[in-house]
Amino acid sequence: MLYQIYFGIVLVVTPLCQSSDNYEYNGLTSPAVSGALVCIDEFLRNMEREDIIKNERIREKLLKxxxxxxxxxxxxxxxxxxxxxxxxxxxxxxxxxxxxxxxxxxxxxxxxxxxxxxxxxxxxxxxxxxxxxxxxxxxxxxxxxxxxxxxxxxxxxxxxxxxxxxxxxxxxxxxxxxxxxxxxxxxxxxxxxxxxxxxxxxxxxxxxxxxxxxxxxxxxxxxxxxxxxxxxxxxxxxxxxxxxxxx
Structure with a gap:
């Protein structure tokens, strides 16, 4: 059980620092983790876009x-x-x-x-x-x-x-x-x-x-x-x- 928890942490956290589309652990590719990280990356990009739009909306208020x-x-x-x-x-x-x-x-x-x-x-x-x-x-x-x-x-x-x-x-x-x-x-x-x-x-x-x-x-x-x-x-x-x- 302890090994499974440790393995799960390594499997999820380590690939966050990688840039490839497929991620490996001990030579094994994990498409599920790769897909999850793609979703996270898209989520972060959406947050950045929303932040930019928010700033633009506030800036535009000065035009009133x-x-x-x-x-x-x-x-x-x-x-x-x-x-x-x-x-x-x-x-x-x-x-x-x-x-x-x-x-x-x-x-x-x-x-x-x-x-x-x-x-x-x-x-x-x-x-x-x-x-x-x-x-x-x-x-x-x-x-x-x-x-x-x-x-x-x-x-x-x-x-x-x-x-x-x-x-x-x-x-x-x-x-x-x-x-x-x-x-x-x-x-x-x-x-x-x-x-x-x-x-x-x-x-x-x-x-x-x-x-x-x-x-x-x-x-x-x-x-x-x-x-x-x-x-x-x-x-x-x-x-x-x-x-x-x-x-």
Missing amino acids: TNNKTSFQKLNYDDKSCKVPKEIKPIIEEIFPDSTSIYTIKDVLKNFEKINYTDTTNIIPKLKQYKENEYISLLNFLQILADKYFKIPKQMVELFNNLFEGFHDKDTLKTRLISFGDFKSVLENVLKNDDIKKNILKPFKDIENVYYEAWLLKKRKDINSITFRSCYLKLLYKEDKHKSNSLT
Whole structure:
């Protein structure tokens, strides 16, 4: 009896450290144990996925901030963000395609390629943001004009996914998409149904949405939350995975 108990413990626990599909003890393969461990592995993966989704749902709650504002006139004045004279000659090298979106890291690399000597604090301003954040040429000019808003690092991936989704829908690159496309991106990116309804409610009877203006407004709303960093730390842990860079 003692031997059987000892054998059972060894048989079940030892294979947990192995990675093969079939497990052996004294030369004997145990398909039952192998199958059980596959189930355990799947269970752990499901738990990890649920944990990620839970964190995403909590993070999305910050998007409920100040959604009562009417979006009928949601727009921005492109003329308020002008290209500084000193970088006009090289703007095409920094943003090869003015209608594409790039990561902060990509923009900084483009500055390095042209050996730009920063005399207007452009580089330090860019480095205030996470290097994996997606930005457009307009966002770049907003950063230079101190009209762009920082968001917690835990929110970067969410905003990247939204920005990328909206940008893909914007086939004409006008920064304007239909409400249907706007809603479609929210449906695909967001996990929390209550948040989706909360965001979409003010868009009643709206046909088109300036998505960059909406994203900027949400950045401003989140940035204005008092003690936001402490608030976020209490809500969820930082995501382990990072978003992919656009090229």
